[in-house]
Amino acid sequence: MEGGGKAEFSFANGGVPAVVSPRGRLPPIQTSRSISFKKTKDGEDRDGNDGICHDDSTPPVKAQTIDELHSLQKKRSAPTTPVKDGQGAPFATISxxxxxxxxxxxxxxxxxxxxxxxxxxxxxxxxxxxxxxxxxxxxxxxxxTPTISVSxxxxxxxxxxxNLSPAELYEQAIKYEKGSFITSAGALATLSGAKTGRAPRDKRVVFDETTAEELWWGKGSPNIEMDEHTFLVNRERAVDYLNSLDKVFVNDQFLNWDPVHQIKVRIVSARAYHSLFMHNMCIRPTPEELENFGTPDFTIYNAGQFPCNRYTHYMTSSTSVDLNLARKEMVILGTQYAGEMKKGLFSLMHYLMPKRQILSLHSGCNMGKDGNVALFFGLSGTGKTTLSTDHNRLLIGDDEHCWSDNGVSNIEGGCYAKCIDLSKEKEPDIWNAIKFGTVLENVVLEEHTREVDYSDKSVTENTRAAYPIEFIPNAKIPCVGPHPRNVILLACDAFGVLPPVSKLSLSQTMYHFISGYTALVAGTEEGVKEPQATFSACFGAAFIMLHPTRYAAMLAEKMQRYGATGWLVNTGWSGGRYGVGSRIKLAYTRKIIDAIHSGSLLTANYKKTEVFGLDIPTEIEGVPSEILDPMNTWQDKAAYRETLLKLAGLFRKNFEILQLAVLGEAGDAAGAVPLGEKPAMLPTDFYAAASEIEGEGSLRTSLPLQEEGYDLK
Ligand SMILES: Nc1ncnc2c1ncn2[C@@H]1O[C@H](COP(=O)(O)OP(=O)(O)O)[C@@H](O)[C@H]1O
Ligand SMILES: C=C(OP(=O)(O)O)C(=O)O
Ligand SMILES: [Ca+2]
Ligand SMILES: [Mn+2]
Known part of the structure; x- marks a missing residue:
């Protein structure tokens, strides 16, 4: 392939193509002297030289040897901020x-x-x-004191x-990690190995006296237990693996832009890919903050290249992602998918923050120039990243936030965008963020030009870009904002029966928040025609640590106190289910979101839908009115009603399962009383919102209480 189809040049002359004579024959050989210097008419070189060939006229390099020359190439820059002395700084006034x-x-x-x-x-x-x-x-x-046996x-x-810089990490990746390439846009393309998505079924949490009381366990919970001893076995395996290497990468960084509730994390890993990913995704310390870092609050041991031992108790595969809250540690074995680190830390925040009366949110967040903040909840692929990245608004974050008494703060320092079918026209800000410093996972690139083909799913459909948030031009730094005015719940409904937008009452908001519905098409494999419903409590069941009602009650209380409005936005199908209709145009969804932000949708005319009892607007600027009621877009009205009832049935069924867990009838009372408190109270009409929904309760969900994730078998 190399050089295929290209004009042939000879580069023998120091990179300058040799001149080919018009007839295609090489010109006669000339002496270097006659090429280098044009003679003046008196026979001397133009610069007055005497015929001795000089390479150039610049002064000689300031080095005597090649080694010395190389040593001149790099300099050590002084810290840009002076190291603080005095109070609180553990490393102050030391050499x-x-x-x-x-x-x-x-x-x-x-x-x-x-x-x-x-x-x-x-x-x-x-x-x-x-x-x-x-x-x-x-x-x-x-x-x-070392005794007899030293290993x-x-x-x-x-x-x-x-804490290497992106440039240094690029060099490490390219030198040592197969599958690393610099793309034509300057990003670092890499492969995550056999796993191209998270493995929620291999995620375990240490069950001990404290977590037994505090966490949500049992039916529907994402927290699969392991004991302390097994954790230590896996920890030892990871640490031994890391120590057996010649080198490890260590990142010391922060989580949460709220300075009062910032968490210090250390990530130990074996790949430059992992180090650059976390450099981009966590908050990057200034040199001064790094000097004063001290002891981390939490440590990740990522030994993802090395499998867990399947003879170890509790291990059901070669992959294990283990969280130990008491030890403040996480161990990763058997998966190199970097999202495990990002989302592992998110689980940690879902435990730590509610303890401080702060609500952790699986949502995107942006802010208008007038300070009006919106949250975008939704499962993977529903549009949190796409819709929070809005050229007319300031981006606070695309995926993980906290809502405290002071307002909202992003947990992370970067974004993690899906790249499949990415286009410059539809998502210019994300497109432009893919440049030097960005990690591009599992994309396919053209061998020679290193141009990425974003439509290519050869490695996976879950191709991703991880970039620092400041790569988005209108990022809000620091990533904090006032209390949200709008809470937008995103669902990608592949059944095509949910309206493009509905205004929700508070109890409806809670109902849909707790349900956490989306339906995606299973993939692009042949023969998969049936959309699969997924219900993931709080739009993030894979990451929550406490019972969902705990987060829902906090959300209700905050929305009420600060007067936020709830919205349900379907970013999925219209005009029929998957296979018949088509996905709602991103341009229309953006117009809908604009109308929510501007406040114009609040005062629009509404009508109520049947079955779900949703309030839908009759008109939105820039959106064809006929699509606002999905019934209009279906040719086959009987099929529409049948599908609508089927979906409602799935909602009812899911809610019954959750309700059992709440009431403790599933033998899981502990999970319903998190953190030693009474069961979290929801608005009294919450259950009314649930019971109003008609539907065929007998229908099963294809994936009951499914966690969000890609590696679901
Ligand atoms: N109407 C729409 N609204 C939002 N996203 C859409 C729409 N139509 C297509 N998409 C695509 O769906 C994907 C949404 O993914 P993303 O924003 O990364 O989701 P999340 O951040 O919630 O995981 C993007 O690839 C986007 O281009
Ligand atoms: C990083 C993830 O989040 P999302 O798909 O919501 O962007 C993930 O689910 O692994
Ligand atoms: Ca997610
Ligand atoms: Mn996202």
């Missing part, structure tokens, strides 16, 4: 060397085996660089690549 030593000591403690006597010997820098190989003072963290790992050094 650079001492600070480095303490940093390595902290990392060594993080990486310490729990069964052996020492932590690993660590040294900073790339093992490939001779200059980075230690002579004497590497950090060796001693837990006990082999105590004899070797592990190099730590600490």
């Amino acid at each position: 650079d060397e001492e600070r480095q030593r303490l940093q390595l000591l902290s990392i060594s403690a993080s990486l310490a085996s729990l069964t052996r006597e020492t932590g690993p010997k660590l040294v900073k820098g790339d093992p490939a660089r001779k200059a980075d190989t230690p002579k004497i003072s590497a950090v060796h963290h001693h837990y006990f 082999d790992s105590a004899l070797k050094f592990t190099h730590v690549l600490y």
Whole structure:
């Protein structure tokens, strides 16, 4: 393939194509002198030289040897912010060397085996660089005075690549990780390996005295239990794997833009891909903040290249993602999909924040220039990222937020956009964010030009771009805002029966929030025609830690207190179900969202739909009125009503299951009384909103209480 179809040039002459004579024959060979210099008429070179060939007239390079030349290439920049001295700064008023030593000591403690006597010997820098190989003072963290048995790992050094820059991580990826390429736009294309999505069934949470009381367990809960001992077995496996490597990547970063409730996280991983992904997705510390980082609040050990041992208790596959709240640690084995880290931390926040009376939200968030904030809830693929990235508004975040008494704050420092069928015309801001620094997962690129084909699903349909939020031109930095005015629930209804937009009462909002409905088409495989309904409580059942009513009650209370309006927006099908109708045009959905933001939809004329009892507007600027009532768009009205009743039946069925869990009739009373409190109270008419919905309760959901995810078998 290489060079195929291209004009042939000879590059023998230092990169300048040799000139080919008009008849296609090479011109006669000339001396370098006659090529380099045009002679003046008196026989001398133009620059007055005497005929000795000089390469150029610039002064010579300031190095005596090649090594010296290379050493000149890199300089060490001074920190841009002075290191604070005095109160609270643990590393203040100490030397650079001492600070480095303490940093390595902290990392060594993080990486310490729990069964052996020492932590690993660590040294900073790339093992490939001779200059980075230690002579004497590497950090060796001693837990006990070493006795007779010292393991082999105590004899070797592990190099730590600490908070590398994107450029350095590019180099590491390209040198050492197969499948890494720089795309024509400058992004780093990479492969996540066998897993191209999250594996919710392999996610486990340590069950202990505290979590037994506090968390939601049992039917419908995403929290699959494991015991402390098994966690330690997996932790040891991950740590041993990481310590067996020549080098590990360590990221020290933050979660949550609310400074009062910021969490310090450390991510230890074996791939530059993982390090760059988290660099983009978490909040990046300033050099000063990094100097003062201290001990992390939470640590991820990502040994994703290495499988878990299937003989280990509780392990049902080679993949295990384990969360230990008491130890403040997460271990990843057997999956390299980077989204596990992002969403693992989100689970942590779904535990920590409600304890502080802060609501954690699986939602996008943006703000108008006048300060009106909107939240966009929805399961994967429903439009949180696409619709929160709006050229006319400030982006606060695309996926994970907190709502406290002070307003909203983004948990993350980056966005994670779906790329399948991405187009510059429809989503210009996301398109333009894919540039140097962005991680592009599992896309297909043209071999020679390195141009990405966003329509290609050869690796997976779940192709992704992870970029820092400031790559979106109108990002709101810091990513915080006032209390939301609108709460938009997104559903991609592949049945094609939900209206493009409905205004919700508070109890309807709670009902749909707790239901967390979406229906997507299973994929592009042949023969899959039936849309699959998914119900995921709080639009994020895979990430919630407490019972859904706990989050729903907080949302109801906040919406009521701050006067927010709820909306249900169908970003899915219109004019018939999947296969008959088509997906609602993004341009129309954007017009609908504009009307919500501007307040014009609040005062529109409404009519009530049958079965779901939704209030739908009769007119919206820029949207054809006939599509606002889905019944109009179906040719076959009987099929419409049948499908509508079927969907309502799925809702009822799902709600019955949830209600059992709430009331404790499923033998799971503990889950309904989270954090030692009375069952969270919902608005009294909440159940009324549920019972108003007609439907064929006997119909089964194709995926009952499904968690969000891609690797569902
Ligand atoms: N009417 C629509 N509204 C929102 N998204 C749409 C619409 N039609 C097509 N899409 C596509 O659906 C996908 C929505 O995905 P995304 O915004 O990443 O979802 P989420 O962030 O909720 O996981 C995008 O690829 C977008 O281009
Ligand atoms: C990162 C994810 O979120 P979303 O699909 O909602 O963007 C995910 O579900 O893995
Ligand atoms: Ca998601
Ligand atoms: Mn998203």
